[in-house]
Amino acid sequence: MLKTAVIPFLVSAGLLAVTPFAQAAAPVSLVFCSEGSPAGFDPGQYTTGTDFDASAETVFNRLSQFARGGSTVTPGLATSWDVSPDGLTYTFHLREGVKFHTTDYFKPTREFNADDVLFTFNRMLDKDMPFRKAYPTEFPYFTDMGMNENITKLEKIDDHTVKFTLKTVDAAFIQNMAMPFASIQSAEYADKLLKAGTPQDINQKPIGTGPFVFSKYQKDAQIRYKGNKDYWKPEDVKIDNLIFAITTDASVRMQKLKKNECQVTAYPRPADIKPLEEDKALKMPNQPGFNLGYISYNVTHKPLDNVKVRQALDMAVDKQQIINAVYQGAGQLAVNAMPPTQWSYDTTIKDAAYNPEKAKELLKEAGVKEGTEIQLWAMPVQRPYNPNAKLMAEMLQSDWAKIGIKAKIVSYEWGEYIKRAHNGETDAMLIGWSGDNGDPDNWLGTLFGCDAVNGNNFGKWCDADFDKLIKAAKATPDQAKRTELYKQAQHRLKDQVPMTPIAHSTVYQPMRANVTDFKISPLGLNSFYGVGISN
Template sequence: MLQTRVTRPRRIALIGLAGAVAVSLSACAESERGPDAGGGEGQTGGTLVFGAAGAPSNFDPFFASDGETFRVTRQIYEGLVGITPGTADLEPELATEWTPSPDGLNWTFKLRTGVTFHDGTPFNADAVCKNFERWYNQTGAGATAALSYYWIENFGGFSDGKQPSLYKSCTAKDESTVELALTRFTARFPTMLSQSAFAIQSPTAMEKYKADDVKAQGDSFIFSEYARSHPTGTGPFKFVSYDEANGTIELARNDAYYGDKAKLDKLIFRVIPDETARKQALEAGDIDGYDLPSPADWASLKEGGYNLMIRDPFNILYLGITQKNNDALKELKVRQALAYAIDRETLVKSVLPEGAEVAKQFYPPTVVGYANDVMEYPHDPAKAKQLLAEAGYENLKVKFWWPTQVSRPYMPNPQSIFGAIQEDLQAAGITVEPVSKPWAGGYVDDVEVARAELFLLGWTGDYNSPDNFIGTFFGTTENQFWTSGSPWAEDLATAIDAADATVDNGERDAKYQDINRKLMAEYLPAIPISHSPPAIVVSSKVQGLVPSPLTQEEFGPVSVTS
């Protein structure tokens, strides 16, 4: 099938949050949600206060791309498809089932009936199509990668036709049936609809409060009244207020919710940017939980009686290699020497938190297309020195960038990780020149413009798809700091596109496995280091919170004991 490549925007500074497992073309899914779906045990009522690391950018998920915004909007909105709590598995949400045409170009979604938005507007096929048409018809600031990142990453262009779009049309066949037409097959659909950006919003509220009235102002944006004060979905919680001065977002239970009602009366997110301050607030009883506690605090939190929940890892940390500015790094043997030089087993055991695993390729073993027979690089300094000598670079010198003022699920302690890798490289005879910069104060910019030679970077999956990992990393040759100038970069991007366009599940899996073998043996554009499990911590009074490997927790079943 002819494949039109989507130009993917770069997003190394963001954490992917949503995820799901692809549904095969021959299958449909049936709902397990609804009034009889069951809920967590626990006391009804009360208020839970959760410590947030940052303020939301706005409350319109389509115009968002950051985890702190999605943590809030996920409680307010729902999508056609969702995620089974505690897993990365696709499940029905506002759609009860979906069926593709044989070529995968037309998808029929059966919708829930008797569902209303928070403003009383009926949820139906017309509302779904109005959302898709809104997304597709963005113009001006709304059509930029800064605001419509997830649309551009997943669907490509808009109705102006300047770039190809995966989206073709949405048709309301009847009140509870929608047909979505695509311009080409992609294995990522409908899985990608599980991302928070594609939540279905009230057409009435969006029109009333001018949802698309967003304007650029310097490096930031002025959002609409809708995005600031009137977000309206179908979820278990309703928006109440945002006190920007005090950094407090208040949600209340949606008593008209079609499924199990939220147990909490109120859900409050309190912005506390400093991680140490969040820990102190938990200990003082000012908040009931927070995300991503430092691994150095795990033991003391557990000893203090707090419920520390360690998620399954769904991420990758890698040592990035920019080939543009150092001729030695263009040589495969040199990149292989770097891989042999790093003692990843010891790094994982001594530096990373409990449950971390050595990465053998560029995504976790739970993702489709994982190959069990890729070339591996066990710690072997002698082998590293041999390869450097064979390549003519026995006196290799490299500049190694590492970030400060940041903690990521895949990279909880950048300085310690850098120190361990630096020591390994030096033991193999490689001279390392350290370069450290704040994550948001030059580090990301340097990496994106290919100024860094070696660098630490990673990714948390948006959803369970190989394309979301290796497609994001290597699926384009434009602005590509990993593969810039490499003779195989175009072949790699083409192979990734071809795999995504393969309808047959078995053939597609085989293609991805072949790509992973070549990535590790023939290309090695970077060095996979580890998969690291992020944690979330709550008070012992909190019950019913199910940790998500995608950091996509739902608070509807959560209760707080008195």
């Protein structure tokens, strides 16, 4: 009897002891080998994918959002919106029950509401608002698109309804509101920072409503996030721990991926693509890139202020050699300032033929002496549109030497590179773009419009005829009419040569075979909501 009494008891006790552990799922962690350190975590301040990946795609949401892996707009923090018949008023109906993140540096006392929308956009609209005065900063994307001028009124109708009034029709307004710069901040958190005298912490200790909660950042090393257990769309949070392992060297990223030290990695070198595709432990989805790598010419610097000089530099570039050496079969030669898959792309535009002798003649006509030196800036990081800026710069240096131009190659850390470029310090620079919203204005207006000369218009090119065309197109709801205007603008841009388009690259996304539901974004972002790891 003693045995029969004791043994069941021990078994039962054992079952009681192990059951909670047996049922509890092990935490799911995913390491992303990213290519560079973000400049900060306030999406409104920045324009690069490196910054957006680390903030907008993890910590924050927007009123409207793009469907994962596409450019279709879906509801976000707004469940729906109404547009007035004249196209000038947008009324957003806000999602209820959305919680801001709770961290060791902030604990919200209320849920998301209209006050947060007003704070987010008033900070970009009003330089005299207290928070903006306490923490002066610029919002280049917002101003590049002229939204600071076009939004004339922002009203709180009630706690869950806000209304935007525009000066002129903006055919891409809903798409623009889904872009990273429009990420919604917490007004309550901003008020706490303002009272504490630390408003700059909004850029270093972010608080949002997004699928991941910011935990820790070590520059040039790592960023750590926790899965948001209170996320309003719980099915999108399949990862408990998300780590960005900042790894600038592409070969090191690939080694880490093969060793399973990271499960997803950014931007493989073209030479690594075939070996990665052959590795059975990995998978390598790919798709044509909605991107453009190009040379920007600063038209405020001599001799680049002369269109003949820009024409000379343009026709002296041996693009095909660059495609072969830099992109190694993973790039398509670019002719226009947007990819061929963008609606309104003008197929009638052709490149000037590669002609060093003609280029020499143009430089002579412009009075440029042989041996004239210019700076050529080369990006320190890989981007979807340029897998090897250093090699590209060296090839351009060689091409331009053949026409008597000495190009001095310059580079800076990525954040500094962009900051100095915004300040107009460049002569010629390598840069590029991945489309953000599927609209032509995101290329022609954001990169070359007059409103963008202090932002992404690194060439500081402001052409009245071009600007008139793109602004008329943006204010026209009819897509056929918009297409015609954008085609005229593309011709004007090609004639004036503020840039030389080089390539559209194919985007490859290496990852471990057990990563589930990762979708390549046509907008050049790396998003981990909805992504999981299978056993």
